[in-house]
Amino acid sequence: MLLPANRAFYAFIGSLAIRPCSEEVRWKVMTIPIELSAAQLAAFRRVFKMNARPVQPQNGRKVMLVGR
Numbered sequence: 001m002l003l004p005a006n007r008a009f010y011a012f013i014g015s016l017a018i019r020p021c022s023e024e025v026r027w028k029v030m031t032i033p034i035e036l037s038a039a040q041l042a043a044f045r046r047v048f049k050m051n052a053r054p055v056q057p058q059n060g061r062k063v064m065l066v067g068r
Contacts, residue, residue: 008067
């Protein structure tokens, strides 16, 4: 129920979202944002204290749109 009916996503090879940001990870990012309530976001922040990373160069990685 959390995911939108349109489940199209972008796919690319990247790295972990935490330091050292060096592991190869297959990312899938939904094209339609998922909305959270303030309470849900607060609960997420209690569990995940650090949810940020430095911007990484694209380094020739390809970003693909999967589905529509």
